[in-house]
Amino acid sequence: MSDLKPSEIVKELDKYIIGQDKAKRSVAIALRNRWRRQQVPEELKDEIAPKNIILIGPTGVGKTEISRRLSKLTDSPFTKVEASKFTEVGYVGRDVESMVRDLLELTVNTLKVREQESVQEKAVQISEERMLDLLLPEPKVQQQESLDDPHIEIVGKSEKTSSTREKLRGMLRDGKLDDRYVDLDVSERNMPMIEIFSNVGMEEMGINFKDMFSNIMPKNTKRRKVKVSEAMDILIQEEAQNLVDMDKVISQAIEKVEQSGIIFLDEIDKIAGGNGHGPDVSREGVQRDLLPIVEGSTVTTKYGPVKTDHILFIASGAFHTIKPSDLIPELQGRFPIRVELDSLGKEEFVRILTEPKNALLLQYKELLKTEGIETTFKDDSITKIAGIAEEVNNLTENIGARRLHTLMECLLEDILFEAPDMTEKQVVIDGKYVDDKLKDIKSNEDLSRYIL
16 A cells, blocks of 8 residues: 555646646545555454545546546556446346456456566576476486396486586577477367356356366367477466466455455446436446445455455546436435546646646657657647637537647648658647648638537
8 A cells, every 4th residue: 555645646646637636636635545544443444434536527637547547656456437338237238346346357467467577587497497308308217127126226317418408508598599499288278169148247146157168178288389489488478377376366456456446437427317218227227236336345256255345436427417416315425525627728738738747749759759750849839739729629519638639630640641751850840830730620610520
């Protein structure tokens, strides 16, 4: 668990997200409260529940990005799901518990990769010995029985064999044997092509058909002729997997998910309110199903039960036509913190284009640098792009910072297309160039609707 102070968390988020100070403060406090919970007396620790957050604001203002960067910052298990994908239990479709299973699956895979990296050195050593056995098979032990002493053994391994093996080891490490071919037994499983149709999640019943069939089916090995370099990679991967203690990985993953997992519930406004026609399987029913998960319950997964009591839920929605109060009261109570994000204007767009570590202008500069082209953006060009983005957002749908992606693609379309054949390696983008390229979009409202 990270022990970053709230001010330090906000400072880190500032490197990637412009503005939205209220939202940053709220998530920073929620994260710090997790660390504080770990420090309180044991009898009180389980009583302190996370304060879930609803982020309210139009698309493209940074709701998802704040949550994603937060999880990276603290190395917390993170998954993003759209609430509109779920259906009520009993109907065909994804049930709400699947998001907890997805989060655990991602965490198990991440920890497994880390464990494999930590045993990489040992895996390389074992693989090297296996490769030398393939290149230089050891002579068989011969046993000679004598009338006097029937237990005398003559071992057919000489110093010469040992020195040859060491010589081969040196050549293998230097890469001199990389182009040689060896016969390698590669294990492969033939999975039967079976599709199962059911309106009940198989994991809910504690069944994982993929694992079940893989255990039943015989493990086939196929002999392949591969280069030494490729064979080494296969052997290292095999040995790394064998060295990982999966029971330990799974128990760590479950604990990590339960104590520091973050689930980002996008489009929460799409399951609020009903249209009054037919069964409302993807709105109020889903809200009712979400209640126990958000409040705290035990979800059955193929790795074992997972408690959701201390998972932090961050919900987000545009809430254009409805209000958070249109959610059912019980669900509203599970999200005590509500933060309204600001719409982005010209000033924010200028900062988004230039300030973040992954700034949009920097991305395009680096892309064109791969073709040997140096691109310079004058200050007036940046101001113009930001101004047009704000104007088009006001005239049509407000899609926030995503508008900048559309404008930048239109602006640099010719340069991106002709870059490999361009003789002029210095490109300067100024205000006039921006006006010439984007004047049609700005003046023609129908066209601006068409191009986003």
